[in-house]
Amino acid sequence: MSENIIEFKQVTKYFSDKAAVCGLDLPIRRGELFVLVGASGSGKSTTLKMINALVAPDEGDVYFDGRRIKDYDIRALRHRIGYVLQQIALFPAMTVRQNIELMPDILGWRKSERRSRAESLLEMVGLPPAEYLGRYPHELSGGEQQRVGILRAIAARPAVLLMDEAFSALDPLSRTALQDILLDIHRQNETTIVFVTHNMHEALRLGDRIGVMRNGALVQNGRPSEIQNRPADDFVRAMFEQEQATPEQVLAAFERLNPQAREVVRRRINQAV
Ligand SMILES: Nc1ncnc2c1ncn2[C@@H]1O[C@H](COP(=O)(O)OP(=O)(O)OP(=O)(O)O)[C@@H](O)[C@H]1O
Ligand SMILES: [Mg+2]
Incomplete structure (x- = not known):
């Protein structure tokens, strides 16, 4: 290999x-x-x-x-190969469970295996299976849809x-x-x-x-x-x-530090200049 x-x-x-x-x-x-x-x-x-x-x-x-x-x-x-895009196209007429189980189903996984895979994946991303398995994509927020989209892409353990x-x-x-x-x-x-x-x-x-x-x-x-x-x-x-922070942002962050952390920053800056 x-x-x-x-x-x-x-x-x-x-x-x-x-x-x-x-x-x-x-x-x-x-x-x-x-x-x-x-x-x-x-x-x-x-x-x-x-x-x-x-x-x-x-x-x-x-x-x-x-x-x-x-x-x-x-x-x-x-x-x-799993594939995830910016706009996840979950199948709108399928539930979360059906979307996630789709590829394992195509590959011939047994029903019990598919079910437990879908449940453990949902748990992994913080979506309680009991609450989410039966929902349709339009009943999810954008972030939740994106999570389910990732799960759908990895459900059949792609390489x-x-x-x-x-x-x-x-x-x-x-x-x-x-x-x-x-x-x-x-x-x-x-x-x-x-x-x-x-x-x-x-x-x-x-x-x-x-x-x-x-x-x-x-x-x-x-x-x-x-x-x-x-x-x-x-x-x-x-x-x-x-993408650098502005000096104002850096100063504001500095103000939020405790005295020991400020001392660490001071020392680093002195070393750097
Ligand atoms: N199917 C296509 N037909 C004609 N030109 C294309 C096609 N796909 C991409 N291009 C052109 O190829 C170049 C690279 O496009 P590509 O989509 O790979 O860029 P990208 O880095 O993904 O950009 P972005 O961050 O905007 O998604 C661009 O000039 C684009 O216009
Ligand atoms: Mg692109």
Whole structure:
């Protein structure tokens, strides 16, 4: 079994005559939470869609578990890959239970196994099964729908979970809560996760490794600390600066600290300047 569950080798994808992804070399390791971050139009979604064969490369190859994706039966491949988008399309005429059990059902799981899987997943994300199993999607809040969407994607224990801006439409509190849930899911299961976002804070919070894209190319690939401490160029540096706190916000946060914590901050600042 190779260490890389997914590997892009010299992958290029054109739309008309413009390359949306260009010369991409990227290994994704088994079991890691890999975050692709970059500005709008940089090629993140196109890259993700080449993993579940929604988009086919024009040049190069993408490998899944050591075999070229184009050599797979697409249905069988997609059964091993969960996919979560910004707007979850739960099936509106199905209950929460039916939505979550859908893929296990397709794969032929026994009813008792499906039921206990759906119940334990709901418990894991803080939605009491007795209350939620029988509800329909329109009876859930946006954040709850997003939770159920994630559960639906992981219910049949896929090898890989793809997430495209999955939390971007949520308010900051729900977003943080779902990030925590995702980190829990990742810790408890062996699922490899590829997560796309344009938000560098989210990338740093979630990623075991982060790939930064610009104009279809991967400009940096490394652990969060590496990206943060040694940005490859001004573009990567700017991605942090856009999201920096203002001096007023920093001062307000400082005012809320107790005296010992303030002393720690003072010492750090003196070391830094
Ligand atoms: N089906 C398509 N047909 C034509 N052009 C496309 C298609 N899909 C993507 N593109 C173009 O390819 C480029 C990369 O798009 P992509 O969706 O991968 O970007 P992204 O990084 O996911 O952006 P965003 O953060 O806005 O979602 C863009 O210039 C986009 O207009
Ligand atoms: Mg996108």
